[in-house]
Amino acid sequence: MISAAQRRVAVICAAVACILILVGSAAASPAVNAKVAELNTKGVEHYRAKQWDAAIAAFREAYRLDPDRAAISANLSNALQAKADVLYEASDVASAAAHLEEAIRITPDAPRLHLHLGACYLRMDRVADAIRHIEEAVEREPGVPEAHDLLGQAYYRDGDAASALAQWEWVIEVKPDRPGLAERIEKARREADVEATYNRRDSRHFRVSYAPGTSYSDMRRALTILERAYTEVGRRFGGVYPPGPIQVRVYTADDFSRVTLLGEHVGALYDGAIRLPLSDRTGQVLDEAELKRRLYHEYTHVVVRHIVGDDVPWWLNEGLAETVSTELMPPDVERLEQAYRSDAAFSIAELQEHQLLRLPPESLQIAYLQAHAAVRHLHARYGQTRLNQFLTALGNGTAHDAALRQAYRRTYAQLDDELRKQYAPGRRRR
Template identity: 35%
Template sequence: MLDRRALLLALLLCAGTALAADPLTYGAKAQQLISKGDFVQALDELKAATSRFPYDQELKHQLAFTYTELAKRDLQSGRYAQAAENFRQAHELIPESKELALMRGIALYLNKDYVAARDELLQSGEGSESLVYLGKISYDTGDLPGALDFWRRAKELDPANKVLAGLIEKAERELPVESRMDKGYSSMFDLSFDAELPPGLSAEVLDALESAYNTVGADLGVFPTARIPVLLYTKKDYRSVTAGPDWSGGLYDGKIRLPVGGLTELTPQLRAIIFHEFTHVLVAELTHGNIPTWFNEGLAEIEGRKLFAPKLPQLDAAQEKHLLPLADLSGGFSGMGGGKAWMAYQQSFSMTSFMVQRYGWYSVQEILKYLGQRADMNTAVSKALADYALDLNGVMREWRESLPAAGTGGGSQ
């Protein structure tokens, strides 16, 4: 009897081992995990399975699909380097897939790894989307004619694409101005400037940019590795290129654009604008554009006003009824008239500087980190200020309570 039981147990164990070794079983288990959204565990299962059955095409395609889904999640969360790596793993499993080459190229572009992105996009074929991103790489690296060539070819394939039409129109507006510009360089910046500007001004601007790189980088906790394009315009060219409001003193739209016509040397006000616009560079790097305008502009005002503080009346409790709602401050300011724009910037500065003073730069860095992971502002604040048990409404309440009584503030803020 004992021998028969031992034999039965041995048979069961062998059957279980055979079942576990079956690629269909691995695939089914992985599929269950995928259907539950547990891609990380599914990845472990499928990697183990493909190592045992390296020629099973179904397992290979399941593994590639899992890498792709993880990469898409990374893209949504702003983890561009990790997304590119997961797309690479998927593409190695299905090397004939042009779609995977395209997706990896896009992830590399978003991570500002332009050389690798270009190589990957060129492998993905002559589709409209790959041409759009090849154009973006050319544009971001200062090759406007190259960008226009790619975008015009993309437009032939996708003539109804309004976004593409906007890119072409913008580049065509900039090309006549930028084609006659001189060039200058420093360790992290590529400078283009109007040949009519005083020759010493460009060198002073580069020095200010390098100073901003170190100072603002220390406050926000990030030091970009990709080179940053900066353009100095005459005031007339600045208006024609940017179509910005009359009160605009600078712009960051992927490139720092500054109107400096008429200046012969770097003034404290221009230096402050450089620090202001460079702050937008870092905020974009950290949040990928997922940030309310008031917080973005508030941080930029903090950095700029360290160098040049305008003579502005301080906000006080008596002005509370005139304060702009957060909804108005969360969108762009460029469409505002001068008076409303002044209040928008002053209020943004007041709210954001209060947050820095009350909760510290580390908490601000944490808010930016969560925004970069696609959290909304309230969630980002709640997570970053968990030790204070505060959400965004709580922060705004504390800020309002901090405003001085009417007539006691005075001066500039």
């Protein structure tokens, strides 16, 4: 059960200062014209000094006095966009979106605003809203590769690989070197091939595509577990409920490997969609307990990503998913003790990155157990609230080690020492 990190969508369009010369409006009195001009001059000064809030305040007041003047609208819109860029960079995506929404109300025809707002909504998992605004941007200004790429990403997140491919295949013709695009196209093609004959079923928060031949009762079982996970896991993380529909693919064992190119030791994964085979290669359907374990594990990734975004340490993401979905059993503890005693254990810092997927199954298993043990340790000692604070700090863009220090007053090395003490007492750091 593996979560591949998706690249963070970064569409930051630098706002261009559009400072126009003011011509007195015929409709307004000379006193109002003078006041508007004064506010605008003040706003421009703040804007040049990159004091976005002060610039916005001045332009807003000028706009309130005279909403019909194009120069004031443009200046206010630019200041709002500049502030939105700063907020987006600082991972405060919801506030960035609020600034862009205001800018669009004032200057609704600017395609870049719609594109930028679409990127924010995509990051907030508001996929339908993202599509609406990115489509608007593309309609108003077609032929911008970044916009078509982002539109493809939004379609893909919406479970529509065919429409995503149409956008991406155009982009790769004009920008063959666009990072990661060729891989995304290849993956989407595999999915489109395998899933062409799949059926669809929706529940309140999930949209499931499933292999033909999947029984009605198996599907109902999976959806009931998912809806329960939505409530329970969301509550556990302090009331986190991502807007739906959350994409789910239910495969046969063969289709799962064809789409993911992963071996049988991988039981499910989340890469923006929850993907799992409902049966093994012999056609044996997963029993209730195993199905629940896998779906709770993957759904935890959905929640973690909604809080943090894509830059979440691997060990934390997997450790949380394991802690929510299963227990550390005595054989697991034995395995951990053995790993720590024989120096086969990783340092937790080594388990931050997401390239672990390709480890041999044996090492991957140790990595999962360590991730589970580390999160369990933090959870047992400091509780869920502190874990939520850790996630929030990461979501605000704090670096992994700084967030760990902030939430737990610990370095990675100290966390390693504590785990080693638990599982191999008396053994020194390697």
